[in-house]
Amino acid sequence: MAVNSTPTRPERPAAPAARAPRRPRGEGQWALGHREPLNPNERIKKDDDPLNVRARIENIYAHRGFASIDPQDLRGRFRWWGLYTQRKAGIDGGRTAVLEPHELEDEFFMLRVRIDGGQLTLAQLRVVADISREFARDTADITDRQNVQYHWIRVEDMPEIWRRLESVGLQTTEACGDCPRIVLGSPVAGVAKDELLDPTPAVDEIVRRYVGDKAYSNLPRKFKTSISWLVDTPYEANDIAFLGVDHPDHGPGFDLWVGGGLSTNPMLAKRLGVWVPLAEVPDVWAGVVGIFRDYGYRRLRNRARLKFLVADWGVEKFREVLEKEYLGRTLLDGPAPQLPDRPVDHIGVHEQADGRYYVGAAPVVGRVSGTQLAQLADVVEAHGSDRVRLTPYQKLLVLDVPAERTDSLTTALRGIGLEAHPSAWRRGTMACTGIEYCKLAIVETKARGEELVARLEERLREFDADISIHINGCPNACARTQVADIGLKGQLVVGPDGRQVEGFQVHLGGGLGMAAGQTAGFGRKLRGLKTTAEELPGYVERLARRYLAGRTEGETFANWVIRVDEEELR
Numbered sequence: 001m002a003v004n005s006t007p008t009r010p011e012r013p014a015a016p017a018a019r020a021p022r023r024p025r026g027e028g029q030w031a032l033g034h035r036e037p038l039n040p041n042e043r044i045k046k047d048d049d050p051l052n053v054r055a056r057i058e059n060i061y062a063h064r065g066f067a068s069i070d071p072q073d074l075r076g077r078f079r080w081w082g083l084y085t086q087r088k089a090g091i092d093g094g095r096t097a098v099l100e101p102h103e104l105e106d107e108f109f110m111l112r113v114r115i116d117g118g119q120l121t122l123a124q125l126r127v128v129a130d131i132s133r134e135f136a137r138d139t140a141d142i143t144d145r146q147n148v149q150y151h152w153i154r155v156e157d158m159p160e161i162w163r164r165l166e167s168v169g170l171q172t173t174e175a176c177g178d179c180p181r182i183v184l185g186s187p188v189a190g191v192a193k194d195e196l197l198d199p200t201p202a203v204d205e206i207v208r209r210y211v212g213d214k215a216y217s218n219l220p221r222k223f224k225t226s227i228s229w230l231v232d233t234p235y236e237a238n239d240i241a242f243l244g245v246d247h248p249d250h251g252p253g254f255d256l257w258v259g260g261g262l263s264t265n266p267m268l269a270k271r272l273g274v275w276v277p278l279a280e281v282p283d284v285w286a287g288v289v290g291i292f293r294d295y296g297y298r299r300l301r302n303r304a305r306l307k308f309l310v311a312d313w314g315v316e317k318f319r320e321v322l323e324k325e326y327l328g329r330t331l332l333d334g335p336a337p338q339l340p341d342r343p344v345d346h347i348g349v350h351e352q353a354d355g356r357y358y359v360g361a362a363p364v365v366g367r368v369s370g371t372q373l374a375q376l377a378d379v380v381e382a383h384g385s386d387r388v389r390l391t392p393y394q395k396l397l398v399l400d401v402p403a404e405r406t407d408s409l410t411t412a413l414r415g416i417g418l419e420a421h422p423s424a425w426r427r428g429t430m431a432c433t434g435i436e437y438c439k440l441a442i443v444e445t446k447a448r449g450e451e452l453v454a455r456l457e458e459r460l461r462e463f464d465a466d467i468s469i470h471i472n473g474c475p476n477a478c479a480r481t482q483v484a485d486i487g488l489k490g491q492l493v494v495g496p497d498g499r500q501v502e503g504f505q506v507h508l509g510g511g512l513g514m515a516a517g518q519t520a521g522f523g524r525k526l527r528g529l530k531t532t533a534e535e536l537p538g539y540v541e542r543l544a545r546r547y548l549a550g551r552t553e554g555e556t557f558a559n560w561v562i563r564v565d566e567e568e569l570r
Helices: 040-047 050-064 071-075 077-081 122-135 155-167 200-210 278-295 306-313 315-327 370-382 403-415 424-428 446-459 536-550 557-563
Strands: 083-087 105-113 119-121 148-153 180-185 223-228 240-247 251-258 270-276 348-351 357-361 387-390 396-401 429-431 469-472 486-494 500-508 530-532
Touching (some): 050 071, 050 077, 050 155, 071 077, 077 083, 083 148, 105 155, 119 122, 122 148, 122 155, 148 155, 180 200, 200 223, 223 278, 240 270, 240 278, 270 315, 278 306, 278 315, 357 403, 370 396, 370 403, 424 429, 429 446, 446 469, 486 530, 500 536
Parallel strands (some): 180 223, 223 240, 469 486
Antiparallel strands (some): 083 105, 105 148, 119 387, 240 251, 348 357, 357 396, 387 396, 486 500, 500 530
């Protein structure tokens, strides 16, 4: 019998049964069935709609005081009514990230008043001023969102503050929180000579229909809107923007942009390529907000802005979902908007479409007071006007001034600290709230901005170029740091003696697409380019002098920054 000499292979153990493919971790998108609260903020909103907190403020907290406020209301739901606790005085920036919220916060509030489109009547201005003087220790900053922002507000005073604001048609509803924030608008809407279509009816309709509507009060994060015919708002830095455009076949309407936002992961809004008639703007706006509500990322707070969804989907998919799931119709393709020859900020004296004039004036870094606003109201009334507008650049306008009264108005504004013919430095500098009141801030901003402007006006009074300087107290870019010519992000830096002091990381040459030939982009960050707060005025002066000496004919600061060697920028 033959023997098979071929060795046999040992049997391999049976392979384990194949596992079912792991389901990808959800991003907390409601439309895909991920409705479980995935972080503390989502739990707070699920437990009780934040809009409901007003009743508790009016009926309980205003009577029992600060100590009676539930922590979830205090640090969460209060924001839906424009209220944040302000920073306790004397806590330095090095402790911002290490202290617990209750250790950082004072028993007073920062309060934002919604002024959609920046539009104020004389009666409204007087109420805003009176509240500042009576309840807010004379504070009333103009923000770059066209809000007025108070400090030192007590919860006990909120019912009366709301009563006074609402008696003249103002509100604080959803001025903060994960909801539709204030609608930015052109400060010259309805009066501009170059405006073909006044978007104010759409702004008003959005506020009337949707602000305070619980169908839109629980979004993944805040939602920022801009609606303007003119290119005079920072439209590329908003979650949604409607910008005026004249369609060759259908006439004036609006170009739609989505997905803009700055902070620690800056992204510019993207064109959807559609033309939206004025009457459809509110519905299209609601459709975009609905997408954000239902498909936005709620798992991680730092990825919850609309910009991340737009970046992942792309504009084609976003438009398809908007049309098919939320509007039920196809939007018309449209042309891109025409940009002006140079950026528009409305400072100075300008003729309106009706032959009257508006005058734009600049405080310093948006810092004003209730006393100053009351004086402004008197000046406005004395010059025959009933309308004031706030801008997204911390400035203000007086509308409807007769031609023969503009010089008198300009002089009167100067007398109360508002300059209609400001220096380039005063005109171009903005600052966020900073460490004086903000719990997130690391450095002082408002006082530093005032010092910077004063120093540059003294040393470079005849400076003839437009340079924007945006000063921020932390990385969150409330002052739009990354899209300024000189963006200053507050942080602690090493001083000359080796100790940590207040300072700034420097961004150079950023900007938005606000004029023909401008390319939107974020500021250049050079390795190690930082300055202490004390050295800041000297650094900016040195940089400005180098620009003046080295620029070519017509070269902007941003283009100069791109062209020159790094050593020129240090």
